Amino acid sequence: MFGMSDPNQTLSQMIRYFEEQRYEMVEVMSSEFTGMLLSQKSRDAASQTLLVKGLRILTEVLSERKKHKLAIKAASVLQRERKKLEKILLQSAPQLLEKLTPMEEDLRRVGDVFAACGKTRKAVKFYSRAHKIQQGNILAMLSICKCEGASTKQCKSLAKDAEIAGPVILENGQYWLKPEGNIPAQIDPVLAVMESCSHEHQKCAEQSQRIRQECSDISEGITAANARLQSAMDTLQPKHDYYQYS
16 A cells, blocks of 8 residues: 555654544554564664554554454554564664653553553553653543542542642643643643542642632733743843842
């Protein structure tokens, strides 16, 4: 269906088709793409990187198309081939290890596959591993809470992560929590979980009130759209007007 003369271009095309929700086309392309790479007996770092990227797309598109058994199989291959990639890079180019997609993102991706087919215990296992690797990972904890439902005790952990994330930020017309070194989380699903548990957990009530208040303050112009950035800029301003002493 396509040549391997420029696999990077093929990969870019698959990503674009996925964004355009042309899932059937993406499934065909990513199956063929990963199949061809897997058939190569020995792969260098570049080929292995392409394979792992292709497997991510294949895993997601199979899950999106509700082909759950195939998605679980692809997720398993993704984990195996990612380990191989890490091993290759460790030996040949250790400086590139930090450029890899963070492990917790792939763990959440696998968790999403299991959650989509109703295997919530398995899903929670992967989300928990993602959260353990990177404390304050709101998206991983949010996924755990969604799997376990409104009665979850993990709600308190979500509230703690929300507190660690710091002030609400307005960006591109949406409100976000942006924990340092973590993927940002849109506030609506976070609030939905915390407010469903707020009568049981005071921390959830406190954080949901805090987030709503900060959204209100930003919308009314009382505080900056990005308080963290504003604070950093303020520290660059001279503290005194030195001319007043001359």
